[in-house]
Amino acid sequence: MSSPILLAYDFDGEGGGQSVSDKVISRELKKESLAWVHLDLAHPDTKPWLDKEISYLDPFVVDALLAEETRPRVAEIGDGALVILRGVNLNENADPEDMVSIRLWIDQARIISVQRRQLKAVLDIEERIKVSKGPKDAGQFINMLISRLNERMAPVLLELDEETDNVEEKILENPDTIFREQIIGIRKEAIVLRRYMAPQKDAIGQLRLSELRWLDTSHRRHLQESYDHLTRYVEDLDAIRERAQIVKDELANIIADRLNRNLYVLSVIAAIFLPLGFLTGLLGINVGGIPGVENPHAFYIFSGILMVLVGFQVLLFKKLKWF
Secondary structure, eight states, rough: OHHHHHEEEEEEESSSSOOOOOHHHHHHHTTSSSSEEEEEEEEETTHHHHHHTTTOOOOHHHHHHHHOOOOEEEETTTTEEEEEEEEEOSSSOOOTOOOEEEEEEOOOSSSEEEEEEHHHHHHHHHHHHHHOOOOOSSHHHHHHHHHHHHHHHHHHHHHHHHHHHHHHHHHSSSOGGHHHHHHHHHHHHHHHHHHHHHHHOOOEEEEHHOOOOOOOHHHHHHHHHHHHHHHHHHHHHHHHHHHHHHHHHHHHHHHHHHHHHHHHHHHHHHHHHHHHHHHHHTTTTOOOTOTTOOTTTHHHHHHHHHHHHHHHHHHHHHEEEEE
16 A cells, blocks of 8 residues: 655754665654655545654644645744745646645654645755755754745746737737737636735744744845845736736727727718718608609709718818817
């Protein structure tokens, strides 16, 4: 039967670590040296494993790690912290804004993390451990994880910003309703990303100001850098959302102006032909006494009168500045 454990490492304190078995990691988590276990939340044995192996922790921690819906946050419990973060979804055939959560219990001696879907930032840390460039302590681990999450976000935001620029340029060149759906998609993606990035920024800020003893000055300085990066990301998302709304409004205005211009032309044409239609209708009735019935040149005379009338109307409309 498959194991709920995806990764299990015993750190050597020098940036490296040794991958250990399921039985060994249970013992290592109870020691003073740093150990890390990474679990699959979708596995049916994850909850029983947590209930059995980390029963010494507050039951609130297990409930939070297994929660169905989560938002980024930090909760200090003693000298440890429950940390819930999100990263962009870079899995195949997935939308980046469908952000993947990672839930962690972290203290000076143990890291217990849970994921429902694959998160590439976790694999990045494992690769660093294998080449002895991984975290040396719990503070470095959380900083490395946050940094990798931020680095994965940057290209997604850059692509979204470039897409906004392209749509804006296309609308200025050739405004068309076909761009409306694209604008709505950009705004939706920005809103969804911001929904998780804003609380994640607050969570990192709270962690930076926490009183956890295993976070030293260097760790807090790196957390400040990550906080600044996320602040800029949130501001960029706000700007993209506002730009998309402005572009959408501009497109609506251009289309409305085009429609109004067409209606105006039709109104002028209708105004010109209104008296002509009245005269032709009046002279087309089948009753006696119609002028010009006996005159062979009456049609041409009447047509000339209509042309003069049209010329007079055009001059009148120009004087009234109707066009």
